[in-house]
Structure formats: structure tokens, C-alpha cells
Amino acid sequence: MNFENNLAFAQSLDQADPLSSFRHDFLFPQQNGKPFIYLCGNSLGLQPKAVRKVVDEQLNNWHNLAVEGWFEGDNPWMFYHKELKKLMAPLVGASAKEVCPMNTLTVNLHLLMVSFYKPVKGRFKIIMEAGAFPSDQYAVESQVRFHGYDPKEAIIEVAPRVGEYTLRTEDILTQINEHGDEVALVLFGGVNYFTGQWFDMEAITKAGHAKGAIVGFDLAHAAGNVPLKLHDWDIDFACWCSYKYQNSGPGGISGIFVHEKHFTDTTLNRFAGWWGYQEAQRFKMEKGFLPEASADGWQVSCTQVMPMTLYFASLQIFEKAGFIEPLRVKSKTLTSYLFYIIDQVNMVLGFEQFEIITPLSENDRGAQVSIIAKQNGKEIFEKLTANNVLGDWREPNVIRLSPVPLYNSFEDVFRTGELLLQIAKGII
Template sequence: MNYQNNLEFAKQQDQLDPLKNFRNQFLIPRHKGEDVVYLCGNSLGLQPITAQQYLNDQLNNWKNLAVEGWFQGDDPWLDYHKSLSGSIARIVGAQENEVAVMNSLTVNLHLLMVSFYKPDNKRFKIIMEGGAFPSDQYAMESQVKYHGFDPKDAIIEIFPREGEFTLRTEDIISTIHQNQNELALVLFGGINYYTGQFFDLKAITDAAHQAGAYSGFDLAHAAGNVPLKLHEWGADFACWCSYKYMNSGPGGISGIFVHEKHFTDGQLNRFAGWWGYRQDNRFLMAPGFDPAHGANGWQVSTSPILLLALFKASMAIFDTAGDISILRRKSESLTGYLEFLINDINTNQNEEVFKIITPAAPETRGCQLSVVCKRNAKATFNFLAENGVIGDWREPDVIRLSPVPLYNTFEDVYKTAALLATSITTL
């Protein structure tokens, strides 16, 4: 696309956008009587207009059916979680029986590491990206300690080369190869929360398997953002939250992926609970855990129906929008336009006032640009907020801006860049 730095171009692209009407399916906060420019879907997605109705439907079932709601009504609660499997499987590139909607992200990460981090005196190391989101760091540190190892010895963090902001795939692969004799697990984020880098998950998975290790991914910033092919890539496991790009509400339900090749592996440990027991015999209340087939066998606790209802409202929108590749095309265009406008500001200033540290190649990023502000960084972020642009601040000088294809527009992007340009002379 040949971008232009003017409002008329942005409005024209919005008119041509085949997804333009989906914006009307979300509630957009207001600022001084106008819709905000919301570029913070990487932290919390907007509320679908239908969310309240989906929630009210289940509150009414509770009201009218009480405990019989588990077995009666239009959507009996006993199988309610399964009604989401098809939608989420399409989003993460899995078979329906390889996904389960359950718990919260870090809880699921721990449950999956129980199965897929099985260290011994020879193989005990974990490789992860340096600067991963703190929850991942804490989870891995505590798992390593639980097994009696020192995190300093067991956890290998890969950082970018000096002077660079993102990781090179060849450095990841090389590190895996160098530690292949001691490696138990490679556990990466799908997209790094700070830089917005989308890692080559297939290459990482292949290298992990060649080294005799498992591969797993935290897809908090990738699920619902970029196309994924977890089954095809052969990843062993993954988990994600749904309140960012999948708009399930603050603290919304999480989900897991377990590749079907592990379903009959009786050597995998797992922490069991009644809800993961095979459903046809669950109410016999028999001793001895007999897991449900597929990823549902990793469930522990009863499904939180109200959280699932909120998630279902958003999944209905994704289902209507079609294959995630459709969203991806618009995402690449929106993010590319923001990149073009920021680079244009720097050109006009004869100085790199705003440095984009997210990779430039579209296939190596999602709908996020992480921007280092070299002048008045926090003041610039506040200036955007005061003028109705909601982004995300990360210390010490980074603003994350994420134009989400379901509800953001080219005009949103244009207005944001115009305010960044104004901030240079205003602050």
C-alpha cells in the first residue's frame, strides 16, 4: 500500500475497509465528548456491545433454573466450555480436542509445566527469552526451585545482541543447540510484550525437538493477534489469556493447547481435578483419576460460566469476521501506516525523535509498535492521554501503540501520529 500522510487518505482507507462495521460492535470509551483513540488492546480489549446480554442470559439461567442450569436451558453449563472450542481452535491453529478454555494464564502455565517440565540430573534446563513478562519468569523460577534446582543454573535467558532490541532466530536456535544435552524445555512467549517481536515458533519448536526437549509457548500477546498453527508446527503445549486481543474482560478466562500426540502418554504428570475426569463417568465419583480425552483432561476446576459467557460474546464476533488471516491483512496495514507516519515525523525533524524498536518486517510483529521517545517520554505519553489517545506506558521511555483490526481505524492511527508530531513543539 502506498501510504499518504493526510487525513483524507486515512478516511478513504476506512471507507474501503471490509471490516469497518465491526467497530460498531464494541463500546468505545469517551473523552471530552468524543470516542477515544484506543490503542491499548494489547493490555485490555474493548467490551463487545453484546457482552452484557451474554452475561445476563446466564444470570437469568441461574435465576430461573438454579442448579438445573447445568443440564437444562439453551446452553447447559455442563458443556458450555466446549461451545468455545471450535472458535479458539481456529484462532490458534489447533484441532478442537487440543484446546480447553479454563483458569487464568499463569495457573495454566504452572499446570502445563507439571506435565512438560520433567527435569532429571541430566536434563533440567529451560531456555526462555530474556525480558519475558514477569509472570513467566516467576513461574519458571518457582518450578525450577520446586524440583530442587537453582534457577541460576537451570534457566537460560537469551537476550538481544549488544545494540539491538530484538532477538535473532539464529541466536535462539544456536543456544538450543549448545545446550541440547542438558535441555528439558524451551518456553517462549509468542510475541514479546515489550518489543512486540513475533518469534518464529515453528523454528523454535523444531530446534527444541531436535535437542530432545519439549516446546511450549505463552501466547498472551499472540492469540487473536497473529495467525498461529500450533498443531501443524508440532508445539507440545501453549497457553494464553483472552482479555487482550480476544476481548473477554478484565481477568478473563484463559485457555490451553496440548498437542494430540500427548493424549495417550501415561508418563506425563498432571495435577488432577474432578472437572478433568472423563465426562461420561464423572458423576460416578469413583476413586482414581481417569482423564477426559484431549486437552479437557488437563482441566481441574469447574468452569466459571459467567467468565465464559463474556468470552463467548467476543468469540461470536471473531466467528463472524471469518478466518484470522482477514484480520491479519488489516492489522498489517494499520501497523504499517503507523510506522510510515512515525518515520515521516522523524524525517521532517531530521532526527529520530521516535525510535520504533518493534521489528520492521510485518511477519515478525503483530499489531503493536513499541516506540522509544527520546524527548520528554512520559510527558509525551501524558500528552496523548490528555488528547484522547490511550496507549500503554513501559518504563523507562517506551510507549506501546496497538491498532487492533476489529475496532481501530486508519483515522485513529493518523490522529495519533499527528499528536506525536504536535508533542515535539508543544512539550
């Protein structure tokens, strides 16, 4: 597409956008009586308007049914998670049996590593991306120590080449091939939180399996953002938070994926709880844990009804929009237009004030564009916020802008570029 740097062009794209009406399903924060241009969905998604209704319904159930709400009402709490599973599965390319809403992200990562990180003498190492989100780093370090290994010996981090910001797929595969016989687990993010790079998950999985390793992913920045085929790619396990691109509210419930090939594997360790016990036998209250033959078998604690309610409100919007594929089409165009607008800002300034570190190829990125502000980065970010554009700041000089296809417009992108130029020129 040949882009143009003017308001009329941006508005024409919005008028032709079949998803434009979904913007009205969300609540935007305001400042000085004006709504923000919200470009921080990579950190926390906006609140769906439907949230109040569905929460009120569950509060009424609690009021009117009390404990009987577990088995009575339109959506009894005992089985409420199954309603979510049907909507979660298409977003990650899985069957409903292979996914489950439960806990929070890092808790789930630990629970899944209990099962799938099985180090033995000679095969105990974990390959992961250098610069992974700190929670993943801490989780992996602690798991390695728990098993009696030194993180310096057991963790192999794959870093970008000198002078580059993103990882080359060939470098990831080379590390897997070189160390494969010692590797128990390959654990990557789906999309890197800092640069927005979407890794070649299928290629990484194939390479890991070829060397006899288990392969898992943290999809915090991928689920609800990019098309995933977890089952078809033969990924062993994955987990994600739902409060970023899936708009389930701060600290919203997490989701897990376990490939169905592992459901009957009795050699897997797991931390068990009553909620993961076989559903048909659960109320017999018998000793000896028998897991449900699905991702539900990894549940430990009681279903979190209220957090699931928030998630359910957003998942229904995804269903109405056609799940991820239509959103992905718009997302690629939105980020491409943001690339173009930032290039236009640099061109008008006559120098590269803003360096994009997100992959140029639309197939290698999600709904995020990360830029290095070469001069006065924090001041520029603060002025963006003061003028009703809310992105995300990462030290020392990176501004993350995330145009989310469900609620961001092409006009949002144009006006953000317009403001960046005015700030950089000292007009604001």
C-alpha cells in the first residue's frame, strides 16, 4: 500500500476498516476532558464496556444463589471455565481440551516447568532468549537452582549480534543444534516484550524436538496479538497472561496450553490439587491424585470466577470480530503505517531522531513498534503523555507504541506522528 502523511488519508483507511466499530466496545482513559490516544495495549488492554454487565451478573449470582452458584444459574461456576476454553482455543490454535484459564502467568510457568523441565545428568540445560522479560529469567533461574544446578552452567541465553536489536532465527537454531544433546528445555517468548519481535515458533519447536528437548513458550505478548497454531506446531506447553492484548483487566487470569499428546503421560511430575482431579470422580474425595485428561488436569486451585468473568467479556469481542485472523490483517497495516509515519517525522527533521528497533518485516512483529529516542527521550515521552498520547517507556531511551487493531485507528497513528514531530521541533 502507498501511504500518505495526512489526516484525510488516515481517515479514509478508518472508513474502509471493517473492524472500526469495535473501537466503541471499549472505554478510553481521559485527561483534561479528552480521551487518550491509547497505545499501551502491549502492557494493559482497555476495559471492554461489557465488563460491568457480566460482573454484575456474577455478583447477582453470588447474592441470590450464594454457594448454590457453583451448580445453579445460567453459567454455574463449577463449569464456567469451559465457556472460556471454547473461546480461548481459537486464539492460540488449539483444541478446547488443550487450554485452561487459571492462576497468573508466572505461577503457571512454574507449574508447567514442574512437569516439563526434567533435567538429568548430561541433559539439564535450558535455552532461552537473552533479554527475556525478568519474570521468565527469575522463574528459570529458580527452577534450575531447585534442581541443584548452577544457572551459569544450565542456562544458555541467545543474544542478538553486536549492533543488532533482534534475534536472527538462524542464530537461535544454531544454539539449539550446538547444545542440543545437553538441552532439556527450550523456553522462549512468543513475542519479545522490548522489541516486539515475533519469533519463528514453529522452526524453534522443530529444532528443539529434533534434539530431543521439550519446547515451551511464554505467550504474554503473543496471545491475542499474532496468529498461533500451538497444536499444529507441536509445541509442548505454553502459558500467557490475558490482560495485555486480551483486555481482561489488571492482573487478569492466565491461560495455559498443554499439547494433547501429554495428557496420558504418567511420567510427568506435577503439583496437584483437587481442582485438577478427574471431574467425574472429584466429589468422591478419594486419596491418590488422578488428573483430568486435559489441560484442566494442571489446575491446582479453585476456579477464579470473577477474573474469568472479566476475561470472558473480552473473549466474546474476539469471537464477534472473527478471532485473530481479521485482526492480524489490520494489525500489519497499522504497524506498517506507524513505521511510515515515524520515517516521515525523521525526514522532516532532517536526521534520525527516532530509530525503530522492531523488525521491518510485518511477518516478524506483532502489534508493537519500539523506537529509540536519540535525544531527550524521557522528555519526549512525558510530553506525549501530557498531550493525551499514552505509550510505554523503557529505560534508557525506548518508547513502545502498540496500535491494537480492536480499538486503535489509523487516525490515532497519524496524530501520534504529528505530535512526535511537534515535540521534536520544540513547538510543544
